[in-house]
Amino acid sequence: MSQTIPLKAELSSDNKCSFCSAMCCQYITQQIDTPRSIQAFDTLLWQIAHQGVHVFKDCNGWYILVMTRCGHLLANNHCGIYDTRPMICRNHDNAACEFDVPIDQGCEYYFQTYDALNEYCRKRFKKWDQRFSR
Template identity: 40%
Template sequence: MSAIAPPTRLRRSDFPEGENLCEHCTAKCCHYFALAIEEPVNRRDFDYMRWYLLHDRASVFIDDETWYLLVHTTCKHLQDDYRCGIYETRPQICRDYTTDECEFEDDWCYEKYFESAEQIDEYADALFGPQFPETDRSKSNTLRSRKPTGLPIA
């Protein structure tokens, strides 16, 4: 029995110069958007990031010392063949985008990558020390919420 070779991943260098890489791509750039955000400097800033990460399909990453909010969502006009359904009237940001430095062969490795509120809390704890004493955490139902006190029994 012969082993099946894994599919070969195409690289930029596999194509002749001037080839349109979009013809060979699954439109990675149309499956997310990333917005530069201010670098967090205090607990309040990290709490905002925690809020971002409590939303489905959001993450935060650092690349070249810049912080970004990454929203994993597909453009409404991306067609099944990975082409733009509004190509002639696409937004200027799409018109300005080139394949010169696109993520065609990128593995999306970042300096730091946060996918959950717990990860950003742990990072903030590493920078500033724990927000709540360990004893408070053990009484908590979630990582950051204190357990409410019970009502007195009459």
């Protein structure tokens, strides 16, 4: 049976995670060098062509995001290695997290598909569609 999510005013850092499906344990991110060239964006296009791979840019720079559930996340959405979980998990602040604002809403750009990134590149580079011709 699913839990009823309380009103926002009733949520706090102390109880919020118990109403969440462990959204922060269902993906990884890796910051990348700021892509500037056609070649760099062409490589990003190859990466995003793979299932579950997204690309985003926020105020800190560009990132690859891979949707993939952590292998230590239990069926009840609790961490199976809580006492020895990695530092990045310990440092994740739930004061303002994915539960409050989906990642795509907190970014300057958020690309979930090959077509979306391809369209962006087409607008960014006049010669994008000619990049294969010698």
